[in-house]
Amino acid sequence: MSDPSPLDPRLEALLDKQAITELVYAYCNAADRHDNDKMRSLYHEDAIDEHGQFFQGPAMEFIDALPGIQENMLILHHNVTTLNIVLDGDRAEGEVYILAFHQVAVDGGAMDVLIGGRYFDKYEKRDGVWKYTHRAVVADWVKVDPETTVDLEHPMIEGSRIGTPGQADPSYSFFEIFNWGKGPHQYR
Template sequence: MDGDPVTTSDHDLIREVVSRYCRGVDRLDLDLVRSAYHPGGIDHHTGFDGTVDEYLEWVGAALRRLSGTMHIIGNHLAEVSGDVAVSETYGTAVHWGEPADDPRRNFTTGFRYVDLMTRVAGRWAIRERWAVREWTRSDAGRLIAKEGAGPSGARDRTDPLYLAQDIARRLT
């Protein structure tokens, strides 16, 4: 898009990696999740340790058992030294699915992503991630229907995000 030039710092680019990961998980776009990691990257999650390829297989299966997720990221600090950075991001993730009274499918968790990131060929990405689970609470039986008509999220190309991106492409 045309307009004022955008200046992006390493800190902004590193935070964008985390945001891209969260969008990929929430939209069930595993290619977007993969783009947050370097090839051969390592991930440590509750219940999982392995390569990014193994992680995508594991997390994809877990996500398909849910109706949706929403990651909200907050505090973010990146300590950058040349082409290496340690990034810490605080967040909350909400998970929901059927049956609505299943606490393993309906829960909210507080987490920190502790990421070892490197810049390779000008591209920041995760080399190794520790997804630190700080707390979890059950939301089983608490989900209610929307109060009226309006846009709804989708975990595919019908999501309003992709509609907006398509319109933006036509405008440029």
């Protein structure tokens, strides 16, 4: 039996870029849900993470520190807007534009922080799987409201499921196929 013919390089590049895109989306989900086990699965063991004042160093140590970093973050909501990905064999780089909303508990109340920024990413495919080797956060602008304007009791959302950090988020009980980090859907 002969080996199957190799994929057209254009198709292989498209598949690699899609895998990296799913990795980026999985990062946003893991951050927003405070799912640090999922977050850990997205980085290679020797990866680096630069997260401004919060952390600079080995990504696994960053993930170990996340519970303390996230403890006062009531809402995290990361939105990817533009992805620029360049491939070089089993290495790639990405400039990922994001809008990240944070509702942060402060002195018995909460404040809102909206950040427009980018991730500068380096990825490697090892054993057929793309993961981060280096991620650096870049802030382009920030808007801070010292008092939150979020109203999760407004009549417009009455009866809606309300997102929360952690396993209590309704996505964990609603979805059956995603499996959130388990089974064949690696990044979901």
